[in-house]
Amino acid sequence: MEIRLNKYIAESGVASRRKAEEYIIQGRVLINGKVVKELATKVDPFIDVVYVDDVKLKRKEKVYFLLNKPKGFITSTSDEKNRRTVVDLINTKEKIFPVGRLDYNTTGVMLLTNDGEFSNRITHPKNNFKRVYIVKIDKNLEVKDKEKLLSGIFLDKKKGVFTELSYVKERSYRIVRVTSVEGRNHFVKRMFSSLGYRVADLERESFAGISTDGLRQGEYKILSYNDIENLMEK
Numbered sequence: 001m002e003i004r005l006n007k008y009i010a011e012s013g014v015a016s017r018r019k020a021e022e023y024i025i026q027g028r029v030l031i032n033g034k035v036v037k038e039l040a041t042k043v044d045p046f047i048d049v050v051y052v053d054d055v056k057l058k059r060k061e062k063v064y065f066l067l068n069k070p071k072g073f074i075t076s077t078s079d080e081k082n083r084r085t086v087v088d089l090i091n092t093k094e095k096i097f098p099v100g101r102l103d104y105n106t107t108g109v110m111l112l113t114n115d116g117e118f119s120n121r122i123t124h125p126k127n128n129f130k131r132v133y134i135v136k137i138d139k140n141l142e143v144k145d146k147e148k149l150l151s152g153i154f155l156d157k158k159k160g161v162f163t164e165l166s167y168v169k170e171r172s173y174r175i176v177r178v179t180s181v182e183g184r185n186h187f188v189k190r191m192f193s194s195l196g197y198r199v200a201d202l203e204r205e206s207f208a209g210i211s212t213d214g215l216r217q218g219e220y221k222i223l224s225y226n227d228i229e230n231l232m233e234k
């Protein structure tokens, strides 16, 4: 994701945005070895090499975190109601954001990154990455409803479907494991509530093949891009 050159220079701490513009006009800024004087120039902070006079700006590094999200956190970078966010759980100086959303009280797999392209790829509906959830509902799931959930239900005129649905424990019909490729807001809850069930507890067990992998709620680990690629189901 490209950003304006003066913004990038300012974020690197070398000069204010306004000063950075002066430097650009004065021909003191190089991108990949070439002087640029055009104020509207954009750079890719992860790829381009920028010099201001003879100071080389630090290129941004892409970072990835795998969090087991606890209850009571919103998946956003800030909140107008001052609720805690999943970003608050991660100790980093990088400007990271959550990849997709989980509800305030949903637990489980949550990825955070500063890599916008990766985030778009993994969340884009056309890429069909699977989300697996463990769902506790308020009453036994009837067989006829199980069939409806697997054949599809219209939510806001768009059909939603679970591609798999199984009971987690023998002889218990209130805890089910569902799989979907949907990223719509409150999707799982809306699927169940459309048939009269209330979701009492929701955990995302895996996303694109990535699971919480022994992390307790609130714990996270750093992944490299290679780790992510290896974990991801293609």
Ligand code: URA
Pocket: 101, 102, 103, 104, 106, 185, 186, 187, 188, 189, 190, 202
């Ligand atoms: N579906 C929901 O209803 N909530 C979530 O947090 C995730 C999927």
